[in-house]
Amino acid sequence: MERVAVLGAGVMGEALLSGLLRSGRTPADLLVAERRPDRATELRERYGVDVVSNLEAATRADTLLLVVKPQDMDALLSEIAGVVTPATLVISLAAGITTAFIESRLVAGVAVVRVMPNTPALVDEGMSAISGGTNCDELHLAAAETLLGSVGHVLRVPEKHQDAVTAISGSGPAYIYYVVEAMIEAGVLLGLPRVTSSELVVQTLFGAATMLRETGEHPTVLRENVTSPAGTTVAALRELDDHKVRAAFLSAMEAARDRSRELAGGA
16 A cells, blocks of 8 residues: 655644544554654654654655645745655645645646645544646546545535635634534523533534435525424524625635635745
8 A cells, every 4th residue: 555644743634644544544554744742752652653754754655645734835845845756646735725836846747636624524524625736637536535535525626616615614614613602602691501502502503414414405495494484493594684694604705715815825
C-alpha cells in the first residue's frame, strides 16, 4: 500500500489520521509532519505513527495531505518543492488555495487535488468536496475519494464551485452550532433546565437531519408536515421571516464565499 503523509496535525489533520487508521491502514503506512515536540510525542504515543519533518514526510510518502492554514501554504510548498516529484499525489485541504497556486510552486506534472472538508470528519460524518487540478486523472481523483471517504462522504465538484462549497459545508457546522446555541438558550429562557433544553435540541437536530437523509424529501415538504394552520410552528416561523432570518443566512454565506476568494487572492 502507498505511504500517506499528513502535513499539519491540527484538528482536521488528526481527524484524517485517525480515520485512515480506522479504515484499515496501519501506522507503517502513514507519516505525520509536526514541528512541536510535545505534539509530536502525543501523536506518536496515541497512534503509533512516525512523526517527522515536512521535508522528510514529502520525501518518503507517495501521497501528501496538506492540512495547513491557507496563510501557511506558501511557506510549506517552498519547503517541500525540491523533493515532490510528478509521481507524488498532492491533496490540499486549505480553504481558498487553488490547484493552480500549488501547481505553480511545484515541479511540472504534479497531480493536485483540492479538498474542502468539514469538522464532522472527527466522527466519520464529514462532507468533503474534491476538485482535480490540471494534471489529475481518474485514478488520482479515485485515490483522493478513498482517502477522504475514511472520514465521511465525498463529492466531486468543478473547482470554480469550491468557494461556494466552503461557504456551505466547510463553514456550515458553525452555522448549525450557532442555531443550536440559540435554541438551547431559548429553552432556558422558557423555563427549562439547561441540560433538558440541550437534550431536546440536539436530538431534534439529529432526528431532523436523519429524516432529510433517509426520506429524500425536500426540506420544504418536511417543514410543511410540521406546520399546522394557525399552530405553534407557523407562529414561530412567522417571527423568523419577520426578522429576515432566511435573508441573513444568504448574506452570511455570501460573506463566507467572498472571504474564501480573498484567501486565495492573498495566498
